[in-house]
Amino acid sequence: MTPHALITGSSRGIGLSIAHLLARNSHRITLLSRSPSALTSALSSLPPVASSSLPHRYIAGDVSSPRFWSEEFGEKFMEGKDEGDKIDVLVNCAGITREGLFARASEEEVREVLDTNLTGLMVGTRWLLGNKCFRGRKARGEGGGEDRQMPVIINVASLLGIKGGRGAVAYATSKAGVLGFTRALATELGPLGIRVNAVVPGYIETDMTEGLSSSSSLLAQIPLKRFGTPEEVAHAALFLIQNQYAHNCVLNLDGGLSAV
Template sequence: MPKHALITGGSRGIGLAIAQLLARNNYQCSLIGRSAARLSEAVSSLPTNSHSGTLAHRTIAGDISAPDFWERDNMSVQGLDKGSKKIDVLVNCAGVAQERLFKRVSEEEIKQIVDTNLTGMMLGTRFLLRRRENREDKPGQVIINVSSLLGLKGGRGAVAYAASKAGVLGFTRALAAEVGPLGIRVNAIVPGYIETDMTEHLQKSSDLISQIPLKRFGTPEEVADAAWFLINNQYANNCVLNLDGGLSAV
């Protein structure tokens, strides 16, 4: 039977690239995002697993930061109930950006950024762990959390975003110690500037590119390769993998 990956933020960018790579390697993918239309387009780009039988890739539209999204009744409707197949890999990739001086950021914006980038990730991870506690899943699972270079380095105009992404790293380290003995590995990727629609307006900035030692942005596919390594290396737990073209060394 193929393995199963649950990917938040799976409708575009890094999340979709990870889903495409996993699907090419015989994973069934469940993509989570806010837009049903965008999810439908994304899932249509995934290779069909010839061994999947009647269980195809699926999409789940909703707000991961809403506690009721992860409630058992809702997940049952979405096909992730007690009787569904094991979740082998959870990729926490959903996120929203910020480009505004902190003094001008509203309380609503701060809440949206933290709720999506950090709280939603924690709620989704708790959902996975509770399935494990109820013996619906077996050991051997992997959790991949997508952080950001700004969570390590900071950056002007991204205070709330940087704080949320730093929280992702703290969460990763603490959880790796807590659930590692249960056979669950927890790792993080720390991307720098990646070619996605969120950075499209920055990709022609010669000043920014000149600061990156490799003189270019990374690609979502390169981040997906990093996720694939962390999924497969059985000794990778509390592994924080920088993928920033050397920018953090500057």
């Protein structure tokens, strides 16, 4: 059966690059983001599913909304749900940032970042687990075929969750929480046959870092002297998906910035 990947924050940037790479590696994709128009464009850019009667699709919605997962997402995801809709790969990539000194940030700005980057991620993952949306692992020798890969959750964190950063207190806090969530959830889900890992990107060429890649002072701090690409982050995610012993694995992808 064609493996199925649900990717949040996947209408552009890192999330869309992961979707493209998984689609090229024989996964069926469900994109999830806020903008229907951006999702329509993203969906049309994916290579077709080679060996599945079920096509790629998208679900539009705000992961930070308290009712999104239980009502909007639940209704759309469960509609016509069959074994093919079970999730093999969950990539939690939705994220926003708000620049500015913490003391000057409004309560609404702080809550928006935390609700999108951390609370929404946790609530969504909990909903999917509670509603048994993950496909069970095929036991060795069952049906006489090859072992099926264990379901896996990939959380996209950030180097700022480890090092911190001026003007990004709420963002850094949320991403540090993503790493804590990854480690704690890994201890609970490993015995149940679900792996949990995290990718920790440094500075990546996306809309979120637009204009920063020309900063000579910032580039000077990065040992490789450049920003990474969304495609390079996607390859790191693919490694964590394919390697069946990768569990509670936190993979830095920052050009060496975490070493200085």
